[in-house]
Amino acid sequence: MAAHQLTLSVPATPAAVTMVRHRAVAEIQGWETELSDEVVHTAELVISELVTNAVRYAGTSRVSVEVGLVEAVLRIEVRDASPVLPQPGLPDGHSENGRGLFLVAALADRYAAEPTPTGKRCWAEIALAVRPATETHLSLPLQRSQS
Numbered sequence: 731m732a733a734h735q736l737t738l739s740v741p742a743t744p745a746a747v748t749m750v751r752h753r754a755v756a757e758i759q760g761w762e763t764e765l766s767d768e769v770v771h772t773a774e775l776v777i778s779e780l781v782t783n784a785v786r787y788a789g790t791s792r793v794s795v796e797v798g799l800v801e802a803v804l805r806i807e808v809r810d811a812s813p814v815l816p817q818p819g820l821p822d823g824h825s826e827n828g829r830g831l832f833l834v835a836a837l838a839d840r841y842a843a844e845p846t847p848t849g850k851r852c853w854a855e856i857a858l859a860v861r862p863a864t865e866t867h868l869s870l871p872l873q874r875s876q877s
Contacts, residue, residue, distance in 0.1 A: 734761040734799040742788035742810065751778045754797050761799060769804065769856060772837050773797070776806050776854045779830035783852065784810040791849075804856040811849040 736757045740746040755774050758765065777797065784793040788810035796807045818831040834841050838854035 734758075734763070736795075736797045738795045739792050740795070742785045742791055742793050744785060746785055746793060747778060747781045750781050750793075750795050754795070758797065758799075758804075763799065765799075765804070765858065769858060772856055773804055773806065776834055776837055776856070777808075779834050780806060780808040780852050780854065783816055783830055784808045784812075787812045787814060787816075788849075802858045804858060805853060806856075807851060807853040809846065809849060809851045813845060813849055815843045815845065815850055816852065 736754060738750055738753065740750055751774055754777050755770060758770055758773060777795070781793060781795060789812065791811035794809040796805075798805045798807075816831055818835070834854050837856070839857040841852075841854040843850055843852045
């Protein structure tokens, strides 16, 4: 697969979450790749959760989003100016928040949050199923056991 990249910088507002999610999904679907609907929907959820967290904690700064497809990995990276790293916690049954990182952990193959000189970077990677360019099938005769 060829490398594909989307980079966005948006104000840290709740409206940015929807805009980034829609823009990223449209971009991913236009990359002329054979990404399954499942991968696109997974990316949509991961993008939404990571951007929501960034908007919630970034204050009045901007949020930077990068989505890249390299080889067989779709990588989503969100940066904001807050130095506070997200801490996954177990929300109680009545809590309306706190499930985002659990969703990211469940959906992504790898994820992390790391400090940067200007804040933090939260990223997730979704491994893609790789299909061989040409499929070769070996046909072997079946052997029956003699009992």
